Amino acid sequence: MIHRFLWAGLTLAIAAPTSMADGITHEAVMPDVHRAVLQEHCLDCHDSSTKEGNVDLEGLSWVISGNIETAERWAKVLNAINSGEMPPPDAEPIADDDKSAFLKDLSEQMVVARKLLSDTGGVVTLRRLNRREYANTIESLMGIRPDVSVLPDDQATAGFDTQGASLFMSSDQIEQYLASARRSLELALRPQRQVKSKTVRIEPEDEYTPHYAAAAEEMRDIRRRADEFLGQTEKPAADFGFLDAYQAKKQRRIEWLPLLEDYLNRPETKSGITLIMTIKQGGYTKVKLPMLHESQDGRYTVRVRAAAYPDANPRLHYLEFSEGYGTGRTRLGWRKVSAPLSAPQIIEFSFQHRAGEKKQIWIHQRSHQDRADKNQATLDMRINGIGTPPGLWIDWAELIGPESAEDDDESPAAQILFDKPSGLDDEQYARAVLARFATRAFRGEEVDDAYLQKLVQRYKANRSKGQPIEQALIDPLSIILASPSFLYLVEGQDGDRDEAKNESATSISGRPMLTAHQLAIRLSYFLWSAPPDEELMMLADTGKLLDDDVLRQQTTRLLTDKRADKFVRGFVYQWLQMERLGMFQYDGIQFPTFDNAARESAGEEIFQTFQLILNEGLPLQTLLKADFVVINDLLAEFYGIENVDGHEFRKVSVGPQSKRGGLLGTAAVLAMGSDGQRSSPVERGVWVLRNLLNNPPPPAPPNVPMLSRLDGEVLAARDLARAHQEQPQCANCHQKIDPIGYGLENFDAAGLWRDVEVISSPGNYRKRTKLKEFEIDPSGQLPDGSQFSDFQELRDVVAMHGDDFARGFTESLISYGLGRPYGFTDDHLADVIMNNAKDNGHDIPSFVHALTLSSAFRSK
Known part of the structure; x- marks a missing residue:
């Protein structure tokens, strides 16, 4: 048992072996053919006698994986040549062919060395x-x-x-x-203290319309005073409430008054609220529900009586629910309103208010991360003199709760x-x-x-x-x-209450086996990211969990429990590197439909698709190509798929010519392969290599020289990528990466289909103009030489690499489940898992079962 007060004594078990259990040594070695490059271009300054910059390459071992120090020195060589720092400008340069070959081999061997030197040899590190x-x-x-x-x-x-x-x-x-x-x-x-459930109704015409009317009158008054001052010369600006003529002229230009007057003149605002965008009133009109305080935790329901304006932008037919206190807002969800003004509908939305939180629920229109809605309203004002027409009207809104607890003991x-x-x-x-x-x-x-x-x-x-x-x-x-x-x-070596039950048990590798309780804990944190429940602990108490059949049954139970959602979201998010989805801010004028609702729904599509494949026992490779998508009404509209009603995600069939179906056609994956403005064949190609083909390229070299000669030029994505290949240190990787990304160029930065790439001028959204338009050439090839002429063919050839995809998934599953990086000593385990999955149709549970039943999972 670890002493709980002596943190200084807490140590981690770390190992870095370089050989497998069978005695075969694996090494990362720089080929001898490159010795001439170092001899001719490096040793004059960095031999044992000179050691310029305290760098000695003469005695450098060519076994890169020999130890950390050697690998670090080789990494410095790689970085120096990559960046162009070495050889120095006054020295003889390395020939391009020699440089490319040298960097290619060194990059590849560095990947192997990192794998060897970080491998734990199967030891599961004590972890927090x-x-x-x-x-x-x-x-x-x-x-x-x-x-x-x-x-x-x-x-x-x-x-x-x-x-x-x-x-x-x-x-x-x-x-x-x-x-x-x-x-x-x-x-x-x-x-x-007992908090009784109650219903509070907000009537927007009573809460907000008087404030809007007062704001409009204030704007009119400012305009009247400005006109009076500017129409005379006798009285000073202060008599009219201004500092000077400049301020009077500036404040007289009240662009938003026509929009507010249009709002107040609408008959429906006498009995409700119209959702519009207006800077004067804090961004957009909204309904604010009563503040919920720290002690008012529980489940609440929001009921809204609402209707849609039929001629409005369809994107604005969705209510957006958000929560927060002060300036920070978190989006809770969206609901589509389809009823006309003559027959409004009731929308219900439930949420959980946690103890200790203070927040307020807002109901408003769909929004962008940036100022896109306000900018769009300004552009619309130039056309119609008012602004963006409203999409929704709210009659009233109710907050109901908190719901009473079913069991006070809970x-x-x-x-x-x-x-x-x-x-x-x-x-x-x-x-x-x-x-x-x-x-x-x-x-x-x-x-x-x-x-x-x-x-x-x-x-x-x-x-x-x-x-x-x-x-x-x-x-x-x-x-x-x-x-x-x-x-x-x-997972200590001794002191555990059931250690005696299997104290002599060891795994094939010779490491002690987990006790029943330790196994229960590892299994539950693997699949639930939480402690074992009562049933799992009971089976651990009796030692039955150590039985293969019982362990298989419990693995199935945990996988089919709703708490397995924690595994789906925790594992899939990191496996597919979905953090990039929220990394960039998209220009709402350039991508008007890729707002907060579309972006978050796009991420949810990935989780829901994986969950459906898990639940239905479909092959893992269904993620590569499918005749269905898992979407809701909001995402269906974004994709242009008809007849999908309701906010719940569900399986929807798509035809063989559909651009959707499989990860490559999802908005989330495509958006992750961009910078929020332009699509990136490089990012998309790297993602495919790493996550679908299990063939990750070496890390990008540091200090890559900028392509300054291209400053000011407007180039198509393919031409820009080709320019990078002119650099020897970039060419090898880009020749492998970029041709894959070309096959996805028919999708823009937000994942919508396009036939041409349009480049617009940067800068102010009011003055943006189209600079150039490029035809898209989506042809390319995979590293193995498989060629494709368009997106569908790319998806087909990627789908043919189902075993590579399954292998990458397996290696990631091992790393996630065992709590340590995947190492070459895990290759045999991966083979076993792959064979088991193949025998069971490659369904996801077969991968999980093979891992949890393995000696590695059950060993300390």
Whole structure:
């Protein structure tokens, strides 16, 4: 058992072997053919006697993977030549062919060396709960979802957020965990008061119309005063409320008054609110529901009576629900309104308000991340004199809740405090509470008396200060939640309560096997990102979980449980590198339909598609090419697919000529292969190589020279990519990457189909003009020489690499599930998983079962 107060003694098991169990040594070696390059161009300044810049290449081993120091020195050589820093300008340059060959071989061998030197040899590193797992675990313990915004952002590390070597811990973080635990406990143990469910109705014409009318009158008054001042010369500007003539002229130009007057003149605004865009009123008209405070947690329902203007932009026929307090807003979801003004419809939307939060729900029109809606309104004003016509009208809105809890025993406090048994004094009761909570927090690990006594002493010290029992318990309870046995997934070599049941068991590799309880914990955090439930722990208590059939049954149960959504989202998001979807801000004028709603729905499509393939037992390779998509009404409109009604995601058939069906046709993947303005054949090609073909290119070299000679030129994407290939250090990789990206060039930066690439001038949206238009050539080839002439053929040839795709998925699954980088020692395990999946039609559960039943998954 790890001592929970002595953090300085906590160490991680790290190994870096360079050979497989069969004794065959794998090495990364720079070919001897390149010795002449170093001899002729480097050793004059960097031999053992000169060592200019303290760099000695004469004694450099050509076995790059020999050790970290050697690999680092070779990395410096690679970077120096890549950047053009070496050879220096006054030295003889390396011939282009020699340079290209040298960089190609060194780049490839560096990839191998990194793999060898980072390989753990199958040892699962002791690891901390990542941020997702921490939040889920706290919630399972006491029903409170903690604020984890101050905790480490584990997804910013390399690889998966389950990899122990990347989950660091510092003294500052311990304080953060203590503070987070204390806050959650204060919320869980706060005095409970019965909050009755109620319905609050907002009538917009009473809440907002008077303010809009007053604002319009203020604008008219400003204009009248400006006209009076500018129409005379006797009186000074101050008499009219202005500083000078310049301010009077500026304020007289009230562009938004016609829009506001149009709003007030509409008959329907006498009995509701029309959703429009107006800078004067804070961006857009909206309905604000009553503020929800920290103690008003629970589930709420919003009911809205609304109607749509038939001639409006279809994008504006969606209500957007958002939450926040102050300036920050989080989007909750969207609902389409199809009813006419003559027969409004009732829209319902439910959400969860968590304890400790303070927020307000807004109901408004669909929005962009940037000022696109306001900019569009300005452009529309030039045409119609008013602005963007409204899309929706709201009669009233209601907030209903909180819904009463079905079982009072499930309250947060009840999960920590239990009824005090007769015969126990306060101290004995506190001890029992702490013991039960610690055992649950430590995932079934028994708590030793010495540790428990220290917690009781903290409780007694708090009581001596006059604190009530609940308050006095918060301090020792928070210590439990900031201790290693909680924050770390401990798989110790001894001290476990069921160690004796299989103490002699070892895996094929010679490492000890996990105990039943350790296996239960690893399995639940793999598939639920949360602790085991009661059934799993019961099977661990009896040791039955160690039986292959029982383990298979439990793996199936966990995969089919709704909590497996945590696996789908946690694994898929990182496997497919979906963080790029939110990395760029799209120009709303250039991409008017790719707003917040479309972007978030595009990401959801990926998760929902994977979930459907998992649920229906379809082959994993369905992700490469399919005759269906998994979309909702909003995404269907974005794709131009008809007859899809409702916000729920569902399976929709598409024809053989459809551009959608498979990852390559999804807006999310295509948008990730752009910079928010232009599509990028390079980014898209790299993504395909890495995620679909399992053939990742070497990392991009640092300090690549800029193509300054192209400044000011407007080039098609293919021509721009070809220019990069003129650099020797870039050519090898780009010749492999770019031809794949060309096949996706018919999709713009937002993932919509186009027949030509249009380049517009940058700068102010009001003055943007088309500069050039390029025909798109979508032909290209894969690294193996497979050629394609268009997108459909690209998708077909990629789909023929289903085994490569499955292999990449397998390697990622191993890394995510075992909490460490995939290494060459895992090749045999990957082969076993692949064979098992092939025998079972490549359905996703077969991959998961083969991993969880493996010796690697069940070993320490």
